[in-house]
Amino acid sequence: MKGRNKYILIIFFVSFLTGVSVRSQTVEAIGLLSDDSISIGQQIGFELNLKIPEGFHVQWPQWSDTLASNLEILHKGNPETLPADKDGNVWMKQQMVLTTFDTGWIYIPGIDIQFAPAGDTIFYTAQSNPLMLRVETVAIDTTGTFKPIKDPLAEPITFAEILPWIIGILGLATLLFIIVWLYMRRRNKVKPLDPLVKPGIPPHIHALNQLEELRLKKLWQNGKVKDYYTQLSDIIRAYIEAQFPVNAIEMTTYEILAGLQPMNINSDAISKLANAFELADLVKFAKAQPSSMENDISLNHMIDFVNESHFVVQPTINVENGKEESL
Template sequence: MTRTTSLYAALVALVLAASASSAQDTQNGPPVLPAAAPDVEGPPLAQDVGMSVRAPEQVLLGQWFELVLAGPLSTDAELGFSLRPPDLMAKRSVTKATITGVELRLPLVAVRAGTLTLDGLMIEDGETLLGVAPIQIEVLTELPPEATARVAAPLAALSLPLPAVPVWPVLAALLLGLALIGMWVVRAGRELPVVVYTEPPDQRAMRALEHLRLGLPNTSEQVAVFILALSDVLRDYIERRFLVHAPARTTEEFLIEALREPELAQHKPSLERFLTLCDLVKYARFRPAPSEAVTLLDTACAFVEQTR
């Protein structure tokens, strides 16, 4: 009897232990895994959908160039930046229909030398949005001769029709002005003053340039003041040497006048780059690095030496 009771108690204990183990497994359950975050993909790249991208490998600082994308787009498509790089200035893109599709031309100009990365370019064509893979361009202050062929051609000059002006009223006003000037000279009893330069223009310019060399800038703000002073020296030299009234003319007007002088015409590319850089400093608040001041000063000295 006692043995039977012991066996029964042992059997009950085994059943209870099995039930407790089963209940514990049911309560814990399988481990819960966190749901994976869905992947967020950007718009497809223009290069991956058969569009061609053309950009110069090297450009000059302060000179406009074009980024061209061509492919199957509508004429309403636009090319621009989602976030424009701070070292770049851009105009609105121009759309041009071709036999094979549409070309998007984006005029750009770099305002700092070094490696320029064109990132964040987007093409919007109705409800279609395309990205453009990053493009790297080297921005130089002076291009090597072998790289000239790889630079995009400058934009064509914009010509606006001028309204027709009657000639006779203008001639009458000129004659009247000359008559008044003549009467004033006669009554004053003196001749019109004639400007005579006693110091040769090249010596005057070289003396001013050497004075600037003694105070080379150390900061970006000093570079801006230095370049404006260098521009005044160069324009004063051109006025005295070639009798061109350079200080009162804009860059475009001065370059047109310079083409009439054979000696100045052969220096037109370097003068255009120099004066464009001065305009960026004066009007666009462009601040070159202090190391570029020596290069610009040497360029101005070489120009005076070659044209003296």
């Protein structure tokens, strides 16, 4: 208790020295704490005030991370200047938030503030009053029982945290939609209007009749070149699928030619088929504009292929003896 009174007397004595008289004008620096004691780790407010004649130049202190030994600065406000009073003096102040993790008495020394009268190049020093802060430890109840560590506090979920999940779910939903759409489109794909094989009519006769009907439509002569080649391709695909064990309607040109390879069709007929299919594919994707002669030749090539392939004996495998036989 005597030590505390001693510190208080020192502060009271020094407070008389905080006022500096310059040419009969008084400059006064004052430090204030929001309380005289805190518990360890608790926060406390500190305010530095300067009373100075209007027009004086001031060099405000540049702070580090601590105000005194083991007294940390958590937050610094900007220096403020209040309007001049009737005596021509202004008040400047700056507020801070402090804390410490030491216990006992903490001495806060006076803070120097440099200033110079208007028109003067000589700077003087005004020092604030020193302060004492009592830091008390937290009382521990030694009679109580030990308790488990508390669970971490739950923080609210932010939009930034759930955004990746939203994007992932939308992406997955989009992918599933595309897969289902492609499946349904393939399943519901429009087949040629004419049946592959009419009952009682051989596939090659049906194909030749359709090719002749296509010639009479004069599609390419009326500017419908793409429709012409589309129907030409569909007729031959339907014929191949009905005549041979080749799923031609769902295959590409390359797959059809590969499927026909073991069918013992002469190479000249295959070459005509390949040329007509290749030109049809180019027209379909707008990569070619065939001439009138090429249009007629493509139809004739398809007719030749039907005539030269329908009587071909297809190879089959006898499952019982493993030998190749003719169908």
